[in-house]
Amino acid sequence: MLTRRHAIALAAALSLASVVPAAAQSVTLRSADIHPDGYPTVEAVKYFGEVVSQKTNGRIKVQVFNSGQLGQEKDTIEQTRFGVIDLNRVNTAPFNNLIPETAVLGLPFLFRSVDHMYKVVDGPLGEEIAKAFEPHGLIVLGFFDSGARSIYNSKKPIKTLEDMKGMKIRVQQSDLFIAMINALGANATPMPFGELYSALQTGLVDGAENNYPSYESVKHYEVAKYYSLTEHSMAPEVFVMSKRSWDKLTPADQAIFKDAGKQATLKMRELWAKRDADAKAVVIKGGALINEVDKKPFIDAMKPVYDKFVTSDKMKSLVERIRATQ
Ligand code: GTR
Secondary structure (H helix, E strand, C coil), rough: CCCHHHHHHHHHHHHHHHHHHHHHEEEEEEECCCCCCCHHHHHHHHHHHHHHHHHHHEEEEEEEECCCCCCCHHHHHHHHHHCCEEEEECCCCCHCCCCHHHHHHHHHCCCCCCHHHHHHCCCCCHHHHHHCCCHEEEEEEECCCCEEEEEEECCCCCCHHHHHHHEEEEECCCHHHHHHHHHHHCEEECHHHHHHEEEHHHHHCCCCEEEEHHHHHHCCCHCCCEEEEEEECCCCCCEEHHHHHHHCCCCHHHHHHHHHHHHHHHHHHHHHHHHHHHHHHHHHHHHCCCEEECHHHHHHHCCCHHHHHHCCHHHHHHHHHHCCCC
């Protein structure tokens, strides 16, 4: 029989459970990434999950669905905005059409070095750009490094602008990237990353552009061996959380997430440096032919891109302040 004392204790336990269900149960948040296991972005988000789990005593866990298990970037971004996916690590490029401020980060030859890029995304400019995600249902937890993107193809080394003529080059689904490749005299073909290997293999496209780790991880060097160091964009990666999931967290947990995001960012950058060097060695061993490029004509050819995308006062001010960042 239930004594009064037991009943009171039970009621207290139940009411506590309804106020703080998370204390008893644990919740697992889902995070998307198109990259395979072991890739620095995937490992950094796993690390984020470990920090969160440790700081919440196991109440909140994170599961990373790598290799595009939850879909390609454009689709997972939509799902994250609507709270179907809680967390997502993506490049900034697929946000360009939705959030114009992000385009500034991918503008050709804007960053002078990786350090310059870090200074921008880690400072007030990074915060300003991160804020621009919020009206679109997303909270930025960190900007990750993505090195510099260079053009690779299956036909020949790209040495001059003349070599770009008539080439079909796959780009990310971003008007900025389409404009960049077209400005160089090639034909840009936007498509999801996951479709690229077979597109290169079947000759649907002649080439693409990316950093060494992405060129290496899904073996694009097997089907497009000429890698030409144009280093035209340093569009960083971004780690975002659905605002719908974020709003369910207590302020204390939100602080834990922000802090874990910072730690994951540092972790990613450390892993990145190593992976970048390792990937270069792997592709060379696998037969990739790497060549230097005289960048001056490529830089000059990008003027129409700036004319098209840096038109508003806001964009002009962002570009000016990025250039002024030392
Ligand atoms: C990679 C980036 C991915 C994706 C990919 C692409 O460098 O890490 O998030 O944007 O490029 O070209 O689609």
